[in-house]
Each structure stands twice: as C-alpha cells, then as structure tokens.
Amino acid sequence: MQNNNLSKTTSLITTALLTVFLSSPFGYAQQDSKNKLPEIGAAGSSVLSIDKERQIGDAMMRHLRASQPIIHDPILTEYINDLGNRMVRHAQDVNYNFEFFLINNKEINAFAFFGGHIGVHSGLITTATTESELASVLAHEISHVTQRHLARKMEASSRNQPLTMAGMISGVLLALVNPTVGMAALSTTMAASQQAGINYTRGNEKEADRVGIQLLANSGFNPMGAPNFFAKLSEKYRYTSKPPAMLLTHPMPESRIAEARVRAQNFGAPQIAPSLSFELAKTRIQARYQSTPKDNIRLYLAKLDKQQYSYQAVAQYGLAIAYFENKQYSQAQEILEQLRTQERNNLFYIDVLTDTYIQLEQFDAALAMLAEVEKLMPKNQVVALNYANALLSAKKYQQAEQVLQDFLLIDKNNYLANDLLTQVYQAQKNMAMMHATKAEVLALLGAYPRAIDELQTGYNFANEKGNEKPLIKKRIKARIIQLQEQEEKLKRLN
Structure with a gap:
C-alpha cells in the first residue's frame, strides 16, 4: 500500500x-x-x-x-x-x-x-x-x-x-x-x-x-x-x-x-544466510523514499546488469517500485507478477502490486489476489489495509467499511486504518461517521480539542431532523467523554 x-x-x-x-x-x-x-x-x-x-x-x-x-x-x-x-x-x-x-x-x-x-x-x-x-x-x-x-x-x-x-x-x-x-x-x-x-x-x-x-x-x-x-x-x-x-x-x-x-x-559467530525480508525492506526504503524515480530506475537496472545483489529478486523489486513511482505501471506490473510466481504470498510483492493494479484500474485482479491471501493471513495489517484500499478504489464501500471495522477491533490505534475509514464514510456520504472517524485520526495526533469538535459536528449530523441515529449519537457522546477524560488524565499526572 x-x-x-x-x-x-x-x-x-x-x-x-x-x-x-x-x-x-x-x-x-x-x-x-x-x-x-x-x-x-x-x-x-x-x-x-x-x-x-x-x-x-x-x-x-x-x-x-x-x-x-x-x-x-x-x-x-x-x-x-x-x-x-x-x-x-x-x-x-x-x-x-x-x-x-x-x-x-x-x-x-x-x-x-x-x-x-x-x-x-x-x-x-x-x-x-x-x-x-x-x-x-x-x-x-x-x-x-x-x-x-x-x-x-x-x-x-x-x-x-x-x-x-x-x-x-x-x-x-x-x-x-x-x-x-x-x-x-x-x-x-x-x-x-x-x-x-x-x-x-x-x-x-x-x-x-x-x-x-x-x-x-x-x-x-x-x-x-x-x-x-x-x-x-x-x-x-x-x-x-x-x-x-x-x-x-x-x-x-x-x-x-x-x-x-x-x-x-564469546557467543560465537553463527553463519546466517542473508535475510530476504531485510533486503526487501532496505530496498523499499531506497526505492520509495530516497532519490528520484528516474535515478532509481538507472540504479536498479545497473544492479541487475552487473549482478550486484544478494538476491536477484531484491533488485527486481527495487526496479518495480522505481517504475511505479515513475508512473510506468505496466512495467511494474510485469516484474511484480513475475516475482509472485517465485513466492506467491510474499507481502512485499503483494503490497506494491495492489497499488499497481489500482493505478491501472484492474480492481478485479487486486481484489482476487487479496481475497486469496486474506484466507491465509486473516487480520494481517498489510493484507487488511491493502484490501480495504482496493475495495475503496473499486467503490465497494460497504465491504471496505467491514474490513476496516474488523481490523480496528484488534488495532484501534492504527493511523492508516482510521484514515482509510474516514475516506470510506466520506465516499458513502455518511457525514456523522465521517466526522467521528476523523476525530480518531486527530486524537492519534494528540489534537484532542479538534477531535472533540469533529465529534460534536458528527453528533449534529446524526441529530438532523428526519435523519436521527440514536445509536450513533450515544456512541459519539460516549467518545466525547472518553477523550475529555484522556485529556484530564494527562493533567492529573502532576
């Protein structure tokens, strides 16, 4: 993702x-x-x-x-x-x-x-x-x-x-x-x-x-x-x-x-093979967060040409990310699909391939891939967040909402999950819940007064005439009290 x-x-x-x-x-x-x-x-x-x-x-x-x-x-x-x-x-x-x-x-x-x-x-x-x-x-x-x-x-x-x-x-x-x-x-x-x-x-x-x-x-x-x-x-x-x-x-x-x-x-020096996950993580940082996409394309093409890598797949992965960042999505897709033939459930590959499918609007391919992996790794954050993002992009909002709500039951402070859920509610025009979930994002940034304001706005939407939602109103009121108590708890530490 x-x-x-x-x-x-x-x-x-x-x-x-x-x-x-x-x-x-x-x-x-x-x-x-x-x-x-x-x-x-x-x-x-x-x-x-x-x-x-x-x-x-x-x-x-x-x-x-x-x-x-x-x-x-x-x-x-x-x-x-x-x-x-x-x-x-x-x-x-x-x-x-x-x-x-x-x-x-x-x-x-x-x-x-x-x-x-x-x-x-x-x-x-x-x-x-x-x-x-x-x-x-x-x-x-x-x-x-x-x-x-x-x-x-x-x-x-x-x-x-x-x-x-x-x-x-x-x-x-x-x-x-x-x-x-x-x-x-x-x-x-x-x-x-x-x-x-x-x-x-x-x-x-x-x-x-x-x-x-x-x-x-x-x-x-x-x-x-x-x-x-x-x-x-x-x-x-x-x-x-x-x-x-x-x-x-x-x-x-x-x-x-x-x-x-x-x-x-004194402990000895055991022979440990290079870690593929470490190499992929290192390459992901280099290709996604450092230098420019064009420079990274040249870098990883040179590594592949000169065979300067611990694993060939790592250099290919770096090249695929560089292509993606340079908006050459078809080239990224070709490499990533090839990498998945070697290791089908590798989440490093699945993550970038999901983004690639979304950019190419190949939503069915993304959802089929993630549904398959979700059966093997239920509630895994990489799978859940990518799945929700693909569902949101495919405008399958109810399914995206359910995936995120299930995931937040086990990781309520996940910043990306709360942000994605805010986008889902906004797409559904569910303004009461959109403001309530945006409040969770703000609370994770420590902005309690702004979070409480968002909750109050959400409460007002839930309280609109002809659109009253008693359960949502109760939840929002309870959450306002919780955030006020969290803020007070900090002050009471003295």
Missing part, C-alpha cells in the same frame, strides 16, 4: 505534556520494583509507575505522529515490529507491548522512550549491511528500556532545582529524535553539565551492550552484528565534523567497541 500524503495538524498537546513532565521524572518502561539490577538498583520504579510510563509514552507517541515524518507504511511497519518483537520475546521483565516505528530521515539514529516505544530512522536501515547489524541496534535500545536507564538518570536529575527540570522539558523529545538540534535547544536553558543529564552514562551504555548482545544471540542473530555496526559508524565518521545522531547519544570510544567485540565473540 502506497504511503499516502496524510493531512497533519500542528495543534498538539504540548501544554498537557509540559504539565506531565514538570512533575514527573523521566523513565524507560519495563521493570518494576521486583526487578533486580545489582549495579544500579531499582531507582526510578518508586516514583514513576508502569501505568504513568504508559500514559506519558502514549502522549509522546501522539506528539511524534503530528510533528515527525513517520512512515505510515504497513509492510515496513510490520517488518520492523516483527524484527523487534523477535527479541522482546527473549527479554526479561517485559510489562507491556513494545511498539517499533520508522521515521523518514536519512540520519543514522534510533531512540527509545516511555512505554516501550522505539523509533528507527530510515537511514539506519539503509546503512546496515546485514539484518544482524540492524537487530543489534534494536537490541541495544530494548536493553536501555528494560534496564530503566533514563528513568534512573532523570530521577537523579529531579532532585536538583525544579527550574532545571522545567528548562529540560521542551528539548528532551527533540533531542531523542534529532540530537544535534535537540541539544542546541536544551543548551539555551541549561549548563553543559546539566544538559548531559539526558545522556546515558558510560555504565548505562556498557550494560546495554552486555544485555543487548546477549539478547541478540539468544534471538538467533549474529552477536558480532553489534560491534561490527558500531565500529563501522565510528570509523566512517572519525574525522568528520558532523557525526551521525546515534554517535552523539551513544558515543563509541575504541575501548567500548573492543569490549563489545570480545563479549560478542
């Missing part, structure tokens, strides 16, 4: 977040008072509960959706969550679900914050050579979360002057996403020594290395991916004035890289 240019709002919940953070030490969710970490202790858990971390993490995630170029791409979202959760399953003391997401940014960076949210810049994926290298970064961030490093650091900072914490707030999230800009924002309100409060200590980094490398090995990846990737970054940017974002927040002195290499070698 193509990443739509979805509308965004600048009406955020910054004030509510500020209220929360001025009264709360920062923390990484994962472990409660039962957790035993002899080197550091259980600081952080006594003043920042798991429930409070969830609430703060949820609020920050809504802020990021509204302010950062998050990649709302179902196949890439599914890939990065599958990869991350393969390691979360082997982690200790996991108290809630992790959420991994991608930001369209060529910077090499990854970051974690409250509630198990882990963001990965697209540049990190395209820089990694192997899936084990990418997995090593996720394992490292997971380990910062499970060890509650930032919670402990911020608890110590909270014992300082209140104004220090107040000055820190506005730049913390920005510093996570963009360390260069974020650090500059923080430095206007804090002394250099105080500014360092958001960074991890050397002990934190070593512990995250130790736990992360073990997690990497236990999850079936090559533990050498960790020292190899960080050594590559350190060497590449050794003499540059602008190191990547990751090296600003995760400094890599030679001694630390050497220690990580020794630790990884």
